[in-house]
Amino acid sequence: MTDGWRFVLYLHLLSMAFFVGGQLVFGLAVVPLMRGEGDRERLRAVARRFGYGSLAALLVLILTGWAMASHFQLWDSSTLRWKLALVALVIVLALSHLRYPKLHALQGAILLASLVIVWLGLELATGGG
Numbered sequence: 311m312t313d314g315w316r317f318v319l320y321l322h323l324l325s326m327a328f329f330v331g332g333q334l335v336f337g338l339a340v341v342p343l344m345r346g347e348g349d350r351e352r353l354r355a356v357a358r359r360f361g362y363g364s365l366a367a368l369l370v371l372i373l374t375g376w377a378m379a380s381h382f383q384l385w386d387s388s389t390l391r392w393k394l395a396l397v398a399l400v401i402v403l404a405l406s407h408l409r410y411p412k413l414h415a416l417q418g419a420i421l422l423a424s425l426v427i428v429w430l431g432l433e434l435a436t437g438g439g
C-alpha cells in the first residue's frame with residue numbers, strides 16, 4: 311500500500327474511532343452523569359456538538375470508504391455490500407433519532423450496528439470476503 315492510500319485508511323480509522331468512541335463515551339459517561347434537571351440545557355448543547363462531530367465523521371467515513379472500495383476494486387465484495395446496508399441503516403436510525411430523541415432503543419441500535427460495521431471493515435481489510 312502506498313503512503314497516499316495508507317493516509318486515506320488512516321483518515322477512515324480516525325473517523326471510525328470518533329464515531330464509535332464518541333457513542334460509547336456519550337452513552338457511558340456523559341448522559342448518565344448529566345441526567346439531572348439542572349443539567350438539561352448543557353446536556354442538550356453537548357448532544358448537539360456531538361451530533362455535528364458524528365455527522366462529520368460519517369461523511370469522512372463514506373468518502374474515504376468509497377475511494378478505497380474503488381481503488382482496491384472491492385465493489386463486488388459481499389462483505390462490503392453488507393457493510394453498506396448497515397451504514398444505510400445507521401443513517402436511517404440516526405434520522406429517526408432526531409425525530410424521536412426520547413426513544414433510547416434507537417441509540418442502542420445505532421451503537422450495535424456501528425460495532426458490526428467495524429467487524430465487517432476488519433474482515434474487508436484482512437481479505438475475508
Ligand code: HEM
Pocket residue numbers: 319322323326329368371372374375376377378379382384393394397400424427428429430431432434435436
Ligand atoms: C460507520 C461507517 C464505517 C465504519 C465504522 C467503518 C470502519 C472500518 C474499519 C474498522 C475498517 C478496517 C480497516 C483496517 O483494519 O485496516 C474499514 C475498512 C474499510 N472500509 Fe469502512 N467503515 C465505515 C464506512 C465505510 C463505507 C461507507 C465504505 C464504502 C463506501 C467503507 C469501505 C471500506 C473499505 C474498502 C475498507 C478496506 C480497506 C482496505 O482494504 O484496507 N467503509 N472500515
